[in-house]
Amino acid sequence: MKVLSKKRLMRQAGFPRRPPPRGARGAPEGPAQPKGPLERVYQEIAILKKLDHPNVVKLVEVLDDPSEDHLYMGNLPKALPVMEVPTDKPLNEEQARFYFQDLLRGIEYLHYQKIIHRDIKPSNLLVGDDGHIKIADFGVSNQFEGTDALLTSTVGTPAFMAPETLCETRKNFSGKALDVWAMGVTLHCFVFGVCPFMDERILSLHHKIRTQPVELPENVDVSEDLKDLLLKMLDKNPETRITVPQIKVHSWVTRNGAEPLPSEEEHCTLIEVTEEEVENSVKHIPSLATVILVRTMLRKRSFGNPFDWARREERNPSACKQAQGNRLLGFIM
Template identity: 30%
Template sequence: MRRGTRMLGRYDVGRTIGEGTFAKVKFAQNTETGENVAIKVMDKATILKNRMVDQIKREISIMKIVRHPNIVRLHEVLASPAKIYIVLEFVSGGELYDQIVHQRRLPEHKARRYFQQLIDAVAHCHKKGVYHRDLKPENLLIDAFGSLKVSDFGLSALPQQGVEILHTTCGTPNYLAPEVLAQKGYDGAAADIWSCGVILFVLMAGYLPFNEADLPTLYQKISAAEFKCPLWFSREATSFIENILDPNPKTRIRMEDIIKHTWFRKDYVPANHREEENVNLDDVRAVFEDIEAKYVAEQPETEVMGSLVMNAFEMITLSQGLNLSALFDRQQDFVKMQTRFVSRKPAKVIISTIEDVAESMNLKVHTRNYKTRLEGTSASKARQFAVVVEVYEVASSLFMVDVRKAAGDTLDYHKFYKNFCAKLDSIIWKPTNPKATSDLLRTIRC
């Protein structure tokens, strides 16, 4: 087995591809089928300490219930004495938000196609009695075929039988419906529809319909639905969005009317979806049944006293299909939240340069072996901000530097990455030989 990987049942677990407050996401491969997966790893003790048992159980249960082509698929749930492993579909195309950052705004026909897929997924959730409550472009992923996948059901709700009104205020403020902010109870379906309308506006406009620096003003504009569609919106699209962003949930357009609307129906191809049979949640209950028992500490993962090793397969998979040009072109890299570049400098020089640049940007630096975490505040000074930088050896004297968001807003992250790379120019390798990329593939260690 190559350094930096370990086995979890039938899965060969590799590098970290995502990191949050309560979980890490690892890239892995099913050794029986060759399928790529993402494994969300959570510590049982942390879940218990933060009283998140019910929330995590709900998230896992919901993802098993709402299987759909436009929803990230949950394959299975595994557990060890100390950890829970959620095995998910690996979605390689990044966030929908990254396309907005890269392209500024999407053409109407492309925005409509993503919106159709979003509505297909959300309508399926509502049919199952599930309300997402945190719909935003950052939670919408794009797969290798360009299809949208809804993710992150951590704030989703499954109303109790006979209860139609939800009361918890949650989600991202700019995408929240007025009735959610009012804290007087709300219809989860109508609230999700509002969020979908904000997403459609952002896709077509390239900016938020409600975006104020202070929360009271933001809430006031949302409550009054105080927004204006840009001139480049078609008349029909403008009318459609105004029907969705109706501040009154009782008169707001319903899901069935969205699907019947002429703007929505144009070139509409419904998802080819076969209803699942009754979902068995016994495995979910089994995983959590001992969570309040005394935990047995797992052996720590083996320290890698040197740069991590990435083989050719991983490198190709984690770049844009088979096109490695994005590794050498920082502008193309903007289509992903996970941004990366290549360097021919020694690994220790790369790390020390990153540390020096980060400190010059007033970021706190924490380095362990060849993994560095940078922490600070966003450009607006309003939010905490963190990124993780890892150095991987992909060939002799050739290193890939992977930078990913660990905390904070995606737009802040992209602004940071652009500025960060400008200061790291001395260590970034940009091949001038057109054959460099193909030659690289032949030299990468398999």
């Protein structure tokens, strides 16, 4: 379960109006009616809940306590990241290609749904029971209209941020291009075990990402095709950086054509959400404690109050506190 701030999500959405739901028919013509920014967030959640792709984690449910600032997002599956960074045991090229193909399919699907992930990194790539990568954590993602997102805010993990997001003079930047940069940093981590730019100080790290050329480690023997792809993905100029369709046909990704990836039409179908699905995208609960209460009762098949620890606290306070913590942990897990 991931906990998100509603205020933060509303700031990220950045729109006081909500576009009409995709696929809606019979909508009246004319300008859209003003909608609250939280409703814009609910539409994005409705779309995330309908994402259905083998390389994208499934969002099961979102809980909202109206009296609190938090949204609780429940995801599947419960899995481990593909790798920890830094590591002295990077992947070989065959393993890296296998996982990168999964990542590429997932990103193409998200971009087709007009979603920019904005925080691609190994710790957000979970290995499922089938051995394939599933992209997780949409806490800073953006939905866009048209062909690409024009973004202005800087979010994500510092070592995976694209140089254009750190430039003070640039007013906006391409969402798709920054996802490609983060994919390049991730692939670099796959084969070398480290990010291309590292520094303990954030400002120094930003300076390196903006100004220093990309130099691939020489202590690891990798193919020339892989080097070529990495340098094209880590192109500091977003205008000339390689794109997802170009990456799909790159010789390293396809093993010189022996392993072609499916076309966009073969694995991407545009998600459509209705007004009803937007309205029901979030389950409103008066108190998270109430949900814990009900779930505990169902699990134990008992209508006894699991919070009777409060009445027994005077007799054994330490045991009651431990029991309360176990119940909360059991709900979250």
